[in-house]
Amino acid sequence: MKSSVIIFPGSNCDRDMDVALKKFGFQNKMVWHNDDNLPESDLIVLPGGFSYGDYLRCGSIAGKSKIISSVINFAKSGGLVLGICNGFQILTETGLLPGVLQQNKNIEFICKNVFIKINNKENKYFKNIEKEVLELHIAHNEGNYFCSSDELKKLEDNNQIAVSYCNKDGNCDDNVNPNGAIRNIAGILNDKKNILGMMPHPERMIDKYLSGEDGSLFFKNLLNNLKK
Amino acid sequence: MKIKVVVTLKNGVLDPQGKAIQQTLNGMGFPEIESVRQGKYFDLEINEKDEAKAKSKAEEMCRKLLANLVIEDFKIL
Numbered sequence: 001m002k003s004s005v006i007i008f009p010g011s012n013c014d015r016d017m018d019v020a021l022k023k024f025g026f027q028n029k030m031v032w033h034n035d036d037n038l039p040e041s042d043l044i045v046l047p048g049g050f051s052y053g054d055y056l057r058c059g060s061i062a063g064k065s066k067i068i069s070s071v072i073n074f075a076k077s078g079g080l081v082l083g084i085c086n087g088f089q090i091l092t093e094t095g096l097l098p099g100v101l102q103q104n105k106n107i108e109f110i111c112k113n114v115f116i117k118i119n120n121k122e123n124k125y126f127k128n129i130e131k132e133v134l135e136l137h138i139a140h141n142e143g144n145y146f147c148s149s150d151e152l153k154k155l156e157d158n159n160q161i162a163v164s165y166c167n168k169d170g171n172c173d174d175n176v177n178p179n180g181a182i183r184n185i186a187g188i189l190n191d192k193k194n195i196l197g198m199m200p201h202p203e204r205m206i207d208k209y210l211s212g213e214d215g216s217l218f219f220k221n222l223l224n225n226l227k228k
Numbered sequence: 229m230k231i232k233v234v235v236t237l238k239n240g241v242l243d244p245q246g247k248a249i250q251q252t253l254n255g256m257g258f259p260e261i262e263s264v265r266q267g268k269y270f271d272l273e274i275n276e277k278d279e280a281k282a283k284s285k286a287e288e289m290c291r292k293l294l295a296n297l298v299i300e301d302f303k304i305l
Contacts, residue, residue, distance in 0.1 A: 060296070100298045180242070
């Protein structure tokens with residue numbers, strides 16, 4: 001399976017993502033934001049980081065970069081697009097995913113492990129994944145997901161809330177909401193379920209000794225689903 | 229010509245920075261401050277002599293980039 005990771009000025013999780021994708025068997029290519037065309041890909045990843053120094057709004061400038069029109073076309077034709085952290089912010093700024101990621105409620109940069117509950121397994125990202133709750137890392141200042149109440153109703157009705165912040169047993173409440181995100185939302189899918197944006201970083205959880213391996217589960221599972 | 233644009237958060241959207249500024253002002257001896265909402269200000273130098281045309285260009289820029297209409301409103305001054 002072929003993947004491409006887009007690099008923007010200020011991306012800093014692009015190489016971690018490259019390592020993770022290759023570790024689990026993707027043939028990955030790195031793509032510069034100023035390129036016109038995407039290489040042939042089964043998966044496009046918008047990595048974490050601070051594209052354009054978070055100027056104006058996080059992800060807003062990257063969301064207008066040259067390669068993005070190809071990413072939008074790829075996504076609209078049903079291709080898999082995964083945005084992690086800043087990548088999620090970019091996806092909302094392009095309009096591929098609804099809503100916006102605002103500054104964390106407590107005005108603090110948060111860097112810690114969290115638990116997320118998988119709400120929807122009817123998609124390529126989570127189908128057949130062995131766990132209901134994953135322990136992943138978050139590191140962000142703007143992860144407070146917000147959308148209008150109409151949009152939230154659409155997300156819920158269409159089962160688009162992919163993952164929510166929870167405790168280790170899978171219970172979601174305000175105490176385990178790190179950033180104030182509406183309904184504890186950690187990640188959402190588009191209505192066709194081919195685009196996933198989420199704040200937690202699976203690429204940081206792929207080593208048995210250093211981090212734990214819930215990220216490994218995510219990548220192995222995604223690769224298996226793509227092969228089918 | 230010069231066009232000034234102000235982008236502010238919509239009513240009802242949480243503004244933690246504004247809230248922190250308000251609390252700090254209260255603590256500094258301004259108890260009369262009841263609310264602070266923080267926004268952004270842009271000076272646009274537009275190569276266009278017709279004011280109406282320049283403002284309409286600025287509005288397009290606001291809709292496409294300068295403001296995120298999910299949470300922000302803009303005003304062209």
